[in-house]
Amino acid sequence: MAHADILPRLIALRDEIRRHDYLYYVKDHPEISDSQYDRLFRELIELEQAHPELVTPDSPSQRVGAPPLQELVKVPHAQPMLSLDSIIEQSEVQAFDLRMKRELETLSVEYSVEPKFDGLSVELMYDHGFFTRGATRGDGMTGEDVTVNLRTIRSLPLQLHGGSNLPDHLVVRGEVYMRLDDFQALNRRITERGDDAFANPRNAASGSLRQLDSTITATRPLVVTCYEIMNVSTPVPPTHWDELETLAQWGLPAPALRRLCASIDEVMAFHRETESMRDQLPYEIDGVVVKVNRRDWQGRLGMKSRSPRWAIAYKFTPRKEITIVQEIVVSVGRTGTLTPVALLKPVEVGGVTISRATLHNADEVARKDIRIGDTVKVERAGDVIPAIAERVPVPGEHRSTPFCMPDYCPVCGSSVGREGAYFYCTGQLVCGAQLKGAIEHFASKHALNIEGLGKKTVAQLVDTGLVRSLADLYRLTNADLVRLEGFADRSATLLLDSIAGSKTVSLDRFLMGLGIRQVGQHIAKVLAREFGSLDEIMSADRERFQQIREIGPEISQGLVLYWSEPRNREVIAQLQESGVQVAPGMATGDRKKSPLAGKTFVFTGGLDHFTRDGAQEAVETAGGRVSSSVSKKTSYLVMGRDPGSKLDQARRLGVTILTEVEFAALIGK
Numbered sequence: 001m002a003h004a005d006i007l008p009r010l011i012a013l014r015d016e017i018r019r020h021d022y023l024y025y026v027k028d029h030p031e032i033s034d035s036q037y038d039r040l041f042r043e044l045i046e047l048e049q050a051h052p053e054l055v056t057p058d059s060p061s062q063r064v065g066a067p068p069l070q071e072l073v074k075v076p077h078a079q080p081m082l083s084l085d086s087i088i089e090q091s092e093v094q095a096f097d098l099r100m101k102r103e104l105e106t107l108s109v110e111y112s113v114e115p116k117f118d119g120l121s122v123e124l125m126y127d128h129g130f131f132t133r134g135a136t137r138g139d140g141m142t143g144e145d146v147t148v149n150l151r152t153i154r155s156l157p158l159q160l161h162g163g164s165n166l167p168d169h170l171v172v173r174g175e176v177y178m179r180l181d182d183f184q185a186l187n188r189r190i191t192e193r194g195d196d197a198f199a200n201p202r203n204a205a206s207g208s209l210r211q212l213d214s215t216i217t218a219t220r221p222l223v224v225t226c227y228e229i230m231n232v233s234t235p236v237p238p239t240h241w242d243e244l245e246t247l248a249q250w251g252l253p254a255p256a257l258r259r260l261c262a263s264i265d266e267v268m269a270f271h272r273e274t275e276s277m278r279d280q281l282p283y284e285i286d287g288v289v290v291k292v293n294r295r296d297w298q299g300r301l302g303m304k305s306r307s308p309r310w311a312i313a314y315k316f317t318p319r320k321e322i323t324i325v326q327e328i329v330v331s332v333g334r335t336g337t338l339t340p341v342a343l344l345k346p347v348e349v350g351g352v353t354i355s356r357a358t359l360h361n362a363d364e365v366a367r368k369d370i371r372i373g374d375t376v377k378v379e380r381a382g383d384v385i386p387a388i389a390e391r392v393p394v395p396g397e398h399r400s401t402p403f404c405m406p407d408y409c410p411v412c413g414s415s416v417g418r419e420g421a422y423f424y425c426t427g428q429l430v431c432g433a434q435l436k437g438a439i440e441h442f443a444s445k446h447a448l449n450i451e452g453l454g455k456k457t458v459a460q461l462v463d464t465g466l467v468r469s470l471a472d473l474y475r476l477t478n479a480d481l482v483r484l485e486g487f488a489d490r491s492a493t494l495l496l497d498s499i500a501g502s503k504t505v506s507l508d509r510f511l512m513g514l515g516i517r518q519v520g521q522h523i524a525k526v527l528a529r530e531f532g533s534l535d536e537i538m539s540a541d542r543e544r545f546q547q548i549r550e551i552g553p554e555i556s557q558g559l560v561l562y563w564s565e566p567r568n569r570e571v572i573a574q575l576q577e578s579g580v581q582v583a584p585g586m587a588t589g590d591r592k593k594s595p596l597a598g599k600t601f602v603f604t605g606g607l608d609h610f611t612r613d614g615a616q617e618a619v620e621t622a623g624g625r626v627s628s629s630v631s632k633k634t635s636y637l638v639m640g641r642d643p644g645s646k647l648d649q650a651r652r653l654g655v656t657i658l659t660e661v662e663f664a665a666l667i668g669k
């Protein structure tokens with residue numbers, strides 16, 4: 001080809017491929033065969049390979065991914081990306097309609113209704129018609145920059161249609177998701193390689209988009225649909241319906257399935273119809289989104305802190321399928337709670353194969369009367385763990401005996417305790433299922449406060465067998481740690497220092513760190529004050545615990561069971577042997593003498609010289625208590641910057657109000 005002809009041919013090829021991408025991926029209406037398309041694409045690649053200087057970022061060839069990133073960079077959103085309130089009942093959607101009419105002072109409101117796609121929300125930015133940046137929703141204020149990954153999604157135009165009429169700047173919001181057939185094919189591919197399958201299309205979409213290596217994203221069959229203009233430099237269309245039309249005119253994929261409804265009855269009809277065709281749709285939707293159509297009305301209705309007032313997610317009833325309970329096993333969570341789990345004959349519910357379902361707790365099993373061999377209905381709602389909805393009685397069936405919770409933990413053999421409907425393993429410190437959780441808790445800020453001992457490190461220590469009990473922490477050496485991934489000499493030294501630093505610990509923090517059920521920060525402090533020493537607590541009986549005002553029958557029972565497990569006592573002895581010294585807490589006698597004994601403090605607003613935790617600790621060290629709400633019993637309200645409604649409450653009740661300076665003086669700081 002003559003050199004002068006190359007650029008025009010490249011431009012023509014790109015335009016043509018873009019048009020066919022649009023027809024195929026957005027319009028779902030291809031005009032040429034796959035092999036004709038492949039031929040065009042090959043020609044483009046060959047020409048670009050021969051003339052790399054002519055490659056442009058918006059060329060269809062550039063959708064194959066870019067070099068891997070070190071991390072996904074956090075980006076603030078220009079406007080917060082709100083979430084939606086969701087409802088499920090007809091009465092709730094009628095109430096929504098009444099609210100809209102009342103607030104808008106009108107007799108009828110028109111709604112634009114579209115599917116609620118079950119994927120992950122993204123923000124897409126176009127400058128002068130070119131796709132320039134895309135981010136995940138994140139926490140709504142800050143997301144992750146996934147621009148290079150989004151570029152690999154074929155239904156996302158790298159260039160908008162519309163030539164000179166395009167806005168200089170446009171930010172749209174949409175949903176990235178995966179079609180069901182593509183999801184199943186992907187899972188097949190992944191499992192054949194020996195990797196774990198994704199649990200559902202939404203996880204698959206999220207895992208595929210939030211990749212450091214966009215060449216992996218490029219192999220994942222993601223699609224995108226846009227449903228909101230978040231910001232545009234030209235006038236905004238007057239209605240949501242026009243907004244979607246405008247998005248479509250710009251070549252962006254907008255929901256094709258949508259309806260303009262003149263009344264809430266029409267909304268309910270659309271909801272019904274969509275729900276009945278849900279199984280025939282090629283992708284997962286979990287409801288419809290109902291939006292007030294007029295944008296000026298949207299503006300008038302405004303928003304709450306996390307969601308707009310003018311829209312609502314009107315969900316479908318969760319899907320249910322029938323299967324058989326093959327076994328009921330008991331799993332032990334990281335906090336020791338025993339959960340009965342039904343192992344099911346695998347069944348597909350909404351495109352996902354389910355073979356286990358939680359039975360929540362013993363009461364639930366009894367209430368639903370689920371036994372091994374029963375026929376049951378399982379349901380799956382959104383990303384919730386599958387659950388058994390109900391038993392389906394089968395005429396003439398022979399049922400097995402009712403399920404009972406075990407007396408001993410299936411993981412470690414410790415005795416099982418009970419708290420209402422919940423059963424738990426009492427071997428907090430010795431149970432393999434609880435070890436990681438127990439260590440994390442032991443090291444946490446309000447317990448032994450071992451800096452650098454987070455979730456990841458704990459997992460490494462336990463998985464490599466370096467730590468098999470809490471006491472093992474105090475035997476770790478520099479040589480042990482530097483062998484772990486992510487550790488160097490300095491980080492190892494820092495961690496060892498903070499472990500060593502935790503060897504002297506106050507009684508309340510130590511108690512808190514043991515992870516005894518129901519013994520959080522507050523109860524740990526109460527115990528430390530009442531008993532003064534660990535030995536006193538370890539030898540107390542139920543009656544003694546119950547004499548304490550803050551301690552009810554359940555906590556006493558928990559404490560007694562905890563200390564009755566000899567292996568828990570053994571761990572404490574080991575900790576003491578490793579050099580952990582528990583400093584005696586404030587004894588009752590001392591507390592009575594202290595200046596603030598019996599005084600209750602409430603804080604409101606921001607403090608300049610204390611953290612909230614620090615202020616609380618100071619009050620408690622001086623024998624006082626901190627409460628979160630103002631009552632007649634409150635002794636002092638400490639007023640910080642921008643005090644809230646607690647100040648009014650305190651004034652009304654005649655509670656003494658202190659400034660931060662007065663407070664500091666009172667506690668002697």
Ligand code: IVH
Pocket residue numbers: 082083084114115116117118119120121175227228289308311313
């Ligand atoms: S509108 C201010 N429309 O649902 C408008 N959201 O449960 C907020 N979603 O985080 C969003 N399909 O990710 C809207 N047609 C649709 C949607 C949709 C799915 C997601 C979105 C949002 C979540 C809220």
